[in-house]
Amino acid sequence: MKLIKYISLATVVLASCGDAPEAIRTGIEKEPAVNIEHKDGMNVVGRVTVDGKAREGIVVSDGINVITTDANGEYQMRSVGRQHIFVSVPEDCQIPVENGAPKIYKSLQFNEDAVIQVNFDLKSRVKPESFKLYAVADVQIGYESDVTDWQANILPDMIDLASGLGNDAYGISLGDIIWNAPDMYPTYVQTITKVPVPMFSVIGNHDHNEKTKGDTESDKEFRDALGPTYYSCNIGDWHLVVLDDVIYSGASGRNDYTCAVNQQQLDWLAKDLQYVDHSKSILIGVHVPTATLTTKSNLTNTADLHNLVKDYAEVQILSGHTHQNFQTIISDNMEETTLGAMMGAYWNTKDGVGVCSDGSPRGYAVLEFTGNRLTNKYYKGAAHPADYQIKIYKPEEASYRFGKDDDGNPVKVDNENILVNIFFWREDWKVELQEDGGAWQTITNFANASDPLAVQILQGDNPWEVRPSAGPSSPKHMFTYKPAASWKTITVKATDPYGNVYQSTANR
Numbered sequence: 001m002k003l004i005k006y007i008s009l010a011t012v013v014l015a016s017c018g019d020a021p022e023a024i025r026t027g028i029e030k031e032p033a034v035n036i037e038h039k040d041g042m043n044v045v046g047r048v049t050v051d052g053k054a055r056e057g058i059v060v061s062d063g064i065n066v067i068t069t070d071a072n073g074e075y076q077m078r079s080v081g082r083q084h085i086f087v088s089v090p091e092d093c094q095i096p097v098e099n100g101a102p103k104i105y106k107s108l109q110f111n112e113d114a115v116i117q118v119n120f121d122l123k124s125r126v127k128p129e130s131f132k133l134y135a136v137a138d139v140q141i142g143y144e145s146d147v148t149d150w151q152a153n154i155l156p157d158m159i160d161l162a163s164g165l166g167n168d169a170y171g172i173s174l175g176d177i178i179w180n181a182p183d184m185y186p187t188y189v190q191t192i193t194k195v196p197v198p199m200f201s202v203i204g205n206h207d208h209n210e211k212t213k214g215d216t217e218s219d220k221e222f223r224d225a226l227g228p229t230y231y232s233c234n235i236g237d238w239h240l241v242v243l244d245d246v247i248y249s250g251a252s253g254r255n256d257y258t259c260a261v262n263q264q265q266l267d268w269l270a271k272d273l274q275y276v277d278h279s280k281s282i283l284i285g286v287h288v289p290t291a292t293l294t295t296k297s298n299l300t301n302t303a304d305l306h307n308l309v310k311d312y313a314e315v316q317i318l319s320g321h322t323h324q325n326f327q328t329i330i331s332d333n334m335e336e337t338t339l340g341a342m343m344g345a346y347w348n349t350k351d352g353v354g355v356c357s358d359g360s361p362r363g364y365a366v367l368e369f370t371g372n373r374l375t376n377k378y379y380k381g382a383a384h385p386a387d388y389q390i391k392i393y394k395p396e397e398a399s400y401r402f403g404k405d406d407d408g409n410p411v412k413v414d415n416e417n418i419l420v421n422i423f424f425w426r427e428d429w430k431v432e433l434q435e436d437g438g439a440w441q442t443i444t445n446f447a448n449a450s451d452p453l454a455v456q457i458l459q460g461d462n463p464w465e466v467r468p469s470a471g472p473s474s475p476k477h478m479f480t481y482k483p484a485a486s487w488k489t490i491t492v493k494a495t496d497p498y499g500n501v502y503q504s505t506a507n508r
Contacts, residue, residue: 033117034115034116034117035117036074036076036117038076038115039076041078042076042077042078042115043077043078043079043110043114043115043116044062044076044077044078044079044085044108044110044115044116044117044118045074045075045076045115045116045117045118046060046074046075046076046085046117046118046119046120047069047072047073047074047075047117047119047120048060048069048073048074048075048087048119048120048121048122049073049119049120049121049122050090050093050122050123050124051122051123051124052121053073054069054071054072054073054074055069055073055090055122056068056069056070056071056072056073057069057275058073058087058088058090058120058122059087059088059232059272059275060075060077060085060086060087060088060120061085061086061088061231061232061268061271061272062077062079062082062084062085062086062108063082063084063086063228063230063231063264063265063268064079064080064082064264064268065077065078065079066268066271066272066274066275068275079108082108083107083108083223083228084105084106084107084108084223084227084228085105085106085108085118086104086105086106086227086228086231087104087105087120087122087233088104088231088232088233088234088272088275089104089122089233089234090122090234091127091128091234091235091236091237092124092125092126092127093122093123093124093125094122094123094124094125095170095198095233095235096120096122096123097198099189099193100193100194100196100198100199101189101192101193101198101199101201101226102170102198102199102200102233103227104231104233105227105228105231106118106120127236128168128235128236129236129370129371130168130236130368130369130370130371130375131168131169131170131235131236131238131368131369132165132166132168132169132170132366132367132368132369133169133170133171133172133283133366133367133368133369134161134162134165134169134170134171134172134195134197134199134364134365134366135171135172135174135318135337135339135364135365135366135367136158136171136172136173136174136199136339136342136364137173137174137175137176137319137320137321137338137339137340137341137342137364138174138175138176138204138320138321138323138339138341138342138343139173139176139177139178139188139192139342139343140176140177140178140179140206140341140343140346140347141177141178141179141181141184141187141188141343141347142178142179142180142181142184142347142467143181143347143466143467145347145466146179146343146347146466147184147187147191149347149349149354150191150342150343151191153352153382153383154342154362154382154383155191155194155195157380157382157383158195158364158382159194159195159196161364161366161380162195162196162197163196165197165366168236169197170197170198170199170200170235171195171197171198171199171200172199172200172201172202172242172285172318173192173199173200173201173202174202174204174285174286174287174318174319174320174339175202175203175204175205175207175246175286175287175288175320175321176204176205176206176207176287176320176321176341177201177203177204177206177207177222177226178206178207179206179346180206180209180210180254182209182221182222185221185222185224185225185226186225188225189225189226200240200242200285201222201226201227201242202242202243202244202285202286202287203219203222203226203229203244203246203287204246204287204288204320204321205246205248205254205255205257205287205288205321206254207219207222208222208246208248208250208254208257209221210250210253210254212250213249213250213251214248214249214250215246215247215248215249215262218248218250219244219248229242229244230242230243230244230265230268232272234276234280235283235369236369236371237279237280237281237313237369237371237372238280238281238282238283238369238372239273239276239280239281239282239283239312240283240285241269241272241282241283241284241285242284242285242286243261243265243269243284243285243286243305244261244262244265244286244287245259245260245261245286245287245288245290245299246258246259246287246288247259247260247262258300259288259298259299259300260299260300260301261286261299261301261304261305266301266304266305266308269305269308270308273308273309276312278311278312278313279313279372280312280313280372281312281313281314281315281316281369281372281373281374282309282312282314282315282316283315283316283318283369284305284309284315284316284317284318285317285318285319286317286318286319287319287320287321288319288321289317289319289321289322289328289336289338290302290305290306290317290319290336291317291328291330291336292322292326292328292338293326293328293476296328296330306330306334309334310331310333310334312333313333313372313373314333314334314372314373314374315330315333315334315335316334316335316336316337316367316374317330317334317335317336317337318336318337318339318367319336319337319338319339320338320339320341321338322338323340323341323344323345323356323357323358323470323473324338324340324341324356324357324358324360324473324475325338325339325340325356325358325360325379325423325424325475325477326338326358326426326475326476326477327424327425327426328426329426329427329428337365337367337377339364339365339379340356340358340360340362340363340379340423341356341362342362342363342364342382343362344356344361344362345357345454345457345458345469345470346465346466346467346468346469346470347466347467348457348458348462348464348465348466348467348469349457349464350456350457350462350464353453353457354382354457355451355453355454355457355458356454357454357458357469357470357471357472357473358421358423358451358454358472358473358475358477359391359421359423359450359451359452359453359454359472359475360379360381360421360423360424360475361381361382361383361384361388361423362381362382363379363380363381363382363384364379364380364382365377365378365379365380365424366378366380375498376498376500377496377498378424378496378498378500379423379424381423387502387503389422389423389424389494389502389504390420390421390422390423390492390494390502390503390504391420391421391423391451391453391504392418392419392420392490392492392504392505392506393418393419393420393421393452393506394418394506394508395414395415395416395417395418396415397419397452398414398417398418398419398452398480399412399413399414399415399452400450400452400453400455400456401419401447401449401450401451401452401455401478402414402449403450403455403459404455404456404459404460406460408456416482416485417480417481417482418480418481418482418483418490418506419447419449419452419478419479419480420433420443420478420479420480420481420492421451421475421477421478422477422479422492422494422502423477424477424496425476425477425494426477426496428497429494429495429496429497430442430494430495431443431444431479431492431493431494432492432493432494432495433481433490433491433492433493434490434491434492434493435483435484435487435489435490436484436487436488436489437489440493443479443481443492444479445479445480445481446476446478446479447478447479447480448474448478449474449478449480450472450473450474451472451475451478454472454473455472458470458471458472459471459472487508488507488508489505489506489507489508490505490506491503491504491505491506492504492505
């Protein structure tokens with residue numbers, strides 16, 4: 001097994017303390033002198049308090065060691081080559097927030113022969129019975145024009161949405177935060193922290209430095225800006241786990257990586273979960289989907305991950321990477337929500353309109369939790385009303401599902417069928433259609449087709465594209481219907497498992 005080591009370049013000043021030298025760290029955090037008697041071989045010690053009082057049983061980890069505090073609130077470990085130490089915040093404590101972002105970790109800067117003390121001072125709270133999570137995927141800022149678009153056309157909507165989520169609300173950014181531009185991290189942090197929820201961070205493939213080879217070497221800028229690449233904490237009856245499922249090589253270019261959770265993380269997670277009761281539920285944030293609608297094993301070791309968490313009350317996995325929306329039911333108690341990209345398709349827009357490759361508006365999702373259950377989930381298109389969940393294409397528009405020619409016209413014309421795109425659909429939704437005020441009828445005729453608007457904006461080389469686009473995809477949430485030749489009005493109604501009912505109408 002490869003032991004991942006993070007090498008600190010910080011200057012270390014040594015002073016005596018007992019029979020081992022003390023490391024006086026430089027950097028943001030200033031820790032107290034070592035005043036805990038350390039055991040032989042231990043080089044990191046610390047004390048965890050809640051409201052100033054020592055707390056036993058709080059989990060502390062450096063990503064390798066996973067230990068709990070003793071009756072004095074103290075812990076100690078032998079940490080080798082790790083950059084961060086973090087506390088898996090208990091359910092009855094506030095998530096620490098610094099400059100608008102969760103701060104459950106501190107940086108380690110020391111000589112391996114030194115002893116360092118790292119304390120965590122937590123604040124108590126009443127365990128929340130419910131909370132909300134604002135999920136964002138694939139921000140991917142790479143150019144200043146991307147930032148301008150985000151700040152002008154998307155950020156106001158993000159702020160407005162987050163402001164209405166209430167006090168017990170958090171966020172998670174599901175990787176590809178930048179687009180191969182590590183110098184963009186400060187801009188990202190400055191912008192995302194304007195959204196009034198503390199935003200946890202997941203690393204994606206584009207968050208690695210493509211000029212640096214190797215997995216841990218290439219994610220240094222991410223760690224310096226946003227903290228560890230995997231960690232855990234508790235919110236109510238949910239145990240939040242963030243994982244890195246991109247093993248980056250970079251030997252042959254930016255796309256040289258393997259989609260997997262490495263063994264080091266799996267070993268850490270197994271130890272972490274020893275302290276999580278099976279009555280709780282697990283919420284996992286990754287970048288690359290662990291499963292899709294066509295394969296239940298999208299990572300090279302998906303089964304290893306799923307087997308670790310499958311016996312908990314409920315397991316919700318959040319991912320991005322594909323730039324399109326889909327939801328995968330993995331088992332009776334496990335499902336995965338894969339989100340479309342906040343940037344749309346690489347920040348390419350036409351006449352101010354941006355879509356994901358599946359035709360969904362660029363946007364984000366909100367998940368609502370009560371107890372150990374997910375009780376609501378919905379997608380929100382940026383700068384669109386919350387009820388914009390369905391797009392109906394009349395026959396002349398629907399013909400673009402076949403693609404467009406060099407002149408921008410459909411390659412095939414179908415004057416009979418309409419096309420319906422239900423952005424956040426999954427297999428347990430009920431989809432109904434009403435023609436000209438008649439009876440509602442259930443439609444299940446799935447169409448393996450591209451979204452017409454995505455075709456018009458994204459297919460081929462277009463003068464409005466700032467950077468290369470992946471082109472339109474063939475999503476799994478498209479439906480066709482053939483109305484009467486004399487039809488006047490078509491209404492589509494979609495009902496999700498949480499009781500949300502969305503409706504859209506098209507007139508001839």
